[in-house]
Amino acid sequence: MTAQEIRQAFLDFFRSKGHKIVPSAPIVSKDDPTLMFTNAGMNQFKDFFLGNQTPDIPRIADTQKCMRVSGKHNDLEDVGRDGTHHTMFEMLGNWSFGDYFKKEAIAWSWELLTEVYGIPKDRLYATVFGGDEGEGLPSDEEAKAFWMEYLPASHILYGNKKDNFWEMGETGPCGPCSEIHIDLRPEAEIEAQPGAELVNMDHPKVVEIWNNVFIQFNRKADGALEKLPAAHVDTGMGFERLCMVLQGKTVTYDTDVFTPLLRKIETITGLSYGGSYAPDAKADMAMRVLADHVRAVAFTIADGQLPSNTGAGYVIRRILRRAVRYYYSFLNMQEPLLCQLVPVLAAEMGGFFPELKGQEGQIVRIIEAEEKTFLNTLEKGISRFESLDAKGGLIQGQDAFELYDTFGFPIDLTRLMAAERGWQVDEAGFEKALQAQKDRSRADAHKKVGDWHIVREGEEVAFVGYDELSVSEAAVLKYRTVAVKDKEQYQVVLNRTPFYAESGGQAGDTGLLFFGQEKVVVIDTQKENDLIIHIVKQFPADMQASVRAEVNAGRRQATSCNHSAVHLMHAALHDILGGHALQKGQDVDSKRLRFDFSHFQRMTEEEIKRVEEVVNAKIRENIQLEERRDVPIEEAKESGAMMLFGEKYGESVRIITFDKGFSTELCGGTHVPATGEIGQFKILSEGAVAAGIRRIEAVTAEEASRFVQAELEELNEVRALLKAPKQVAKNVAALQEENKSLKKEIERLRAEQAGALKGTLKEKVENIDGVNFLSEELPLDDANAIKTLAYQLEEELGDAVILFGASIQGKPQLTLIISKSLTAAKGLNAGQMIRELAKEIKGGGGGQPFFASAGGKDEAGLGRALAKARELLASA
Incomplete structure (x- = not known):
């Protein structure tokens, strides 16, 4: 059987058993503060297990995109190194919420x-819980009896x-x-040692x-276990490992989940994949790293997470850079490679995961830009490595860490x-x-979450915030303290x-809760x-008091x-x-509003102006909001409402329309009843976030009015200074030209002064x-x-070491040049020497072997x- x-x-099997x-769910966890990435199939069903929600149907099955690269589960x-660990993987699962059980x-x-997949029965083993005295838990004889x-x-x-x-x-x-285990050993090995001893x-x-x-059970913060009111089933089967078993392989990388990617890597690099797991088989290991990592990076970008310097974006950037380091070091590739694998991945998996195929071009551009940036950083890291002072042939631990932390060098690199230099x-x-x-x-x-204290079971x-901004009679269900x-x-x-809770990019509400006469401030939702x-x-x-x-x-x-302005702008x-x-x-x-969108180049001033004009025209039309709630998802799809990759939609959705045919989107946020309430829309900036991703920041209503007023006031101040009420731009241009001319004259005089010296x-x-x-x-x-001046003198003198000191804007600076002939013949190094000299001016510096500078x-x-x-x- 193929992977598909x-x-x-x-x-199909679990559909036949009454499962929906x-x-x-998206691989990036957006509404669960305890997780950065979806790391198990059950994540999207947490509310059902916790009792916060009741599912529409008690039997569900799916394949879930998962990542295990941070926290407790970190396989990165x-x-x-081996044939079974992955960053991104699929988890096949079937679920019962209070329905069937063991x-x-x-x-x-x-x-x-055994019947559908045809796995030999004598190769399978089952494990059951053997009990735990410390927890007061007996062994699971019920499960054992069913397995018998x-x-x-x-x-x-x-x-x-x-x-x-x-x-x-x-x-x-x-x-x-x-757990269900399988013994994949040859018959001779099985006869020599039973599989039960190796589970x-x-x-x-x-x-x-x-x-x-x-x-x-439910595990409480104090470690105690309490029985849940209903028992559930949560299963997980690693898709890649299952493919390994059914395709007769002993490692997952030999299945058709990965072989198309490995073949593409062979084509690009001109190297052959040998499938070796020996420690010195660096090229084979690098190819496996690429085949794995491109999946993690591409899927997370498809789900809306861009590489960045914080949070989940930082983890994705780290995975991407790990792949670059491997092909740079072990496959002799100095040009972007990972991005070339995305079309293969989209062709293989895009049928089941349309987000890959639908955004293939953009994913390629983002990955390629990240690769180019990091390849440049690697070059700088190598330059930094070459300037290290390895006294006694030993690279200091702090220097090795700087290469790791700043330049992305793994310690093995x-x-x-x-x-190669005989150092350690x-x-x-x-x-x-x-x-x-x-x-x-x-x-x-550090975050410590306490138990929920239940007030009402x-x-x-019930969220009523679309229609009401106050509720006169509410009650506390539960409360907790989080450190x-x-x-x-x-x-x-x-x-x-x-109160609207922060989600979908909209900030949570603030306000007040009244417990009888006691006022409690809500600082966020x-x-x-x-x-x-x-x-x-x-x-x-009093938690029992009625709440307003x-x-x-x-x-x-x-x-x-x-x-609402975001919706109008999106359509524009x-x-x-x-x-x-x-x-x-x-x-x-x-x-303010900040909006990221896919576009391949900088917006022109004319395009920005036109977007503003369209949005403000729709505001002046005072278009009434058309809102439809609890629309079946299939009906919403057929209606043509805009749906976004990377968002998790339920069985019923909410459709927001401003001017049918102009703006219709699925959205859970709050909106104005008519566009006229927005008042005014003003774009503050437009710029790049990543390759193929632009960002607009804008303001509306009173903030827009304040911004425009502040701009006018500043313009009037400039007019007053220029004494030119109607020709501001022309006068500023003249001043700039005059300033440019004066700078050139200063540079000429300084050059003359240096020449005279x-x-x-x-x-x-x-x-x-x-x-x-x-x-x-x-x-x-x-x-x-x-x-x-230093370069001119070095050229005329030859075989020279030239050090100049000067006070520049009140701060000491050192400039050092060493002829390249001396760096080679006598082992002199300007970067090393300047760091020692900088101590005298209480500063620091660095550079290349032939040129360095320092400030203090x-x-x-x-x-x-x-x-x-x-x-x-002299000592050198």
């Missing part, structure tokens, strides 16, 4: 694996808590699980393929380059610096609320999956103006730039062991003039630095 046939057979097949550094889950697992119907007792094994008790996290739903022993050919989790790396020092960084990161991200949260960086945050959940959480300044004295909830109406109105961009100008992200609050300086040159040496403090305050704070140290240069040269 294997995936389809799984879904649902699409994969293992990728490429009996059916086990029976259907057996039926699918299909397997002999020798193929049913007890597992410990680590292997056979599944937990969502430190707190939350959990329960015993039953969960990390044997590469006796592997787990499926896990049936029986969710029965630093080791490799060091070995201070491994202990590197590990110490790396650990210090991890400790800082943990401290920055069995109610779901963020050792600062307490207070969270309250109500059964009815008008956040969403945790589908739970609306009010973050308050303090808890009320009031949203800050002014702030909501301003935010709604901005959000389509009309003016083309249908490719699709939303890639937005950030809307009461002060040249003859005097030549007379001060001394010879030290055959080297022309000059160190002098100059009366110049232009760094470029000093650099030019202590002007009085210039003389000492100039004298010290003579000592350093």
Whole structure:
């Protein structure tokens, strides 16, 4: 069976068992603050397990895009080294929410694996939870009894808590699980040693393929377990590993999930993939890294997460750069390679995941731009490596860490380059610096979540904020305390609320909660999956009191103006730039709107002006909002409403229309009832975010009026200064031309001054062991003039070491040139020498072996630095 046939057979089987097949949630977790990426199939169903929501149907099956590259589940550094670890992977799963339980889950697992997929029954083993005295949990004899119907007792094994008790996290739903393992060894090996002895022993050919989790408990913050009101089934089967089994392979990279990518890499590099896992088979490992990493990067970009310097974007950038480092170091490629694999990936997986095919060109451009940037950084890192002072043939740990942290050098690349020069790396020092960084990161991200204190049972949260800004009679369902960086945050959940929780790029509401006569300030409203959480300044004295909830109406109105303006602008961009100008992200609050969209070049001034004109025309038309709620998703698709890649849509959606035929989108945010309330729309800036992604920042309503007024006031000030009320631009242009002319005259005079110094300086040159040496403090305050003078003198003198000191704008600066003939013949290095000299002026610097500069704070140290240069040269 091909990979596509294997995936389809799984879904068809569970459809036949009454399961609803649902699409994969986005790989980037947007509404769950506890996760950066979706790392398991059950993530999108958390609210069902937690009891916050009731599913429309109790049986569901899907294949979920997952990532395990951060936090507790982090497989990144293992990728490429073995044949089973991956960053992005698919998790096939079937789910029961209070419906069937152990009996059916086990029976259907057996039926699918042995009858549909045809796996030999004698190759399968099942594990069940063996109990835990410390937790007071008995062994799972019920699951064992069901397995006895299909397997002999020798193929049913007890597992410990680590292997056979599944937990969502430190707190939350959990329960015993039953894993299914397969023995892929040759018959001779099986006869010599039974597979039962190798289950969960990390044997590469006796592997787990499926896990049936029986969710029965809730783990509280104090570690205690409480029984859930309903029992659920949560299963997960790694798609790549299943393909390995069914295609008769022993590693996942030999399946057709990866072989098309590996063949493309062979074509691009001209190298052959040998499939070796030996430590010295670096090229094979690099090819596996590329085949894996392109999937992770492409899928996350398709789901709306751009590479960046923070959060999930930083992780994606790190994965991408890891791939670049491998092909640069081990495949001898200095040009972008990863982007060339995207069309192959889209062709193989775009049929089932249309977000890949639909955005193929844009994904290629973004990845290519990132690769080019990092390849340039790698070159700088190599230059930095070459300037290191490896005293005694040892690269200091801090220097190795700087290469890792600043330039993206993995420690193995630093080791490799060091070995080529006969150097070693201070491994202990590197590990110490790396650990210090991890400790800082943990401290920055420290968050401790307390248990929910339940006030009322069995109610779901009702959001009424589309229609009302206040609720007179609400009640607290639950509350908890969260410690963020050792600062307490207070969270309250109500059964009815008008507060909009931050989601879809729109900021959460603020306002007030009245518990009887006690007033509690809501400083933010956040969403945790589908739970609306009010973050308050303090808890009320009486949680049982009836609650009056009031949203800050002014702030909501301003935010709604901005959000509605986004819809109008999105439609205007389509009309003016083309249908490719699709939303890639937005950030809307009461002060301004920020909108990211796909476009391949800078917008012209004329295009920006036209967008403003179209939006403001729609505002003046005072178009009434047309809103449709609870529209079945299929009906919404047929209606032509705009749907965005990377968004998770439920079974019923909300459609927002301003002027049918102009702007119709699926949206969960708040909006003005008519466009006239927006008042005015003004674009502040337009610029690049990533390759093929542009960003517009704009203001509306009062903020737009304030901005325009401030601009007019400043323009009037300029007019007054120029004494030219009607020809501001012409007068400013004349001043600029005059300034340019004066600068050229100053540069000419400085060059003359430097030239006049040249003859005097030549007379001060001394010879030290055959080297022309000059160190002098100059009366110049232009760094470029000093650099030019130094190069001119070095060219005329030859075999020279020239150090100039000067005070530039009140700060000391050193400029050092060493003839290239001396860097080669005598091992002199300007970058190393300048760092030593910079200490005298209480500063720092660096550069190349033949040119370096430094700045400092202590002007009085210039003389000492100039004298010290003579000592350093003599000793060298």
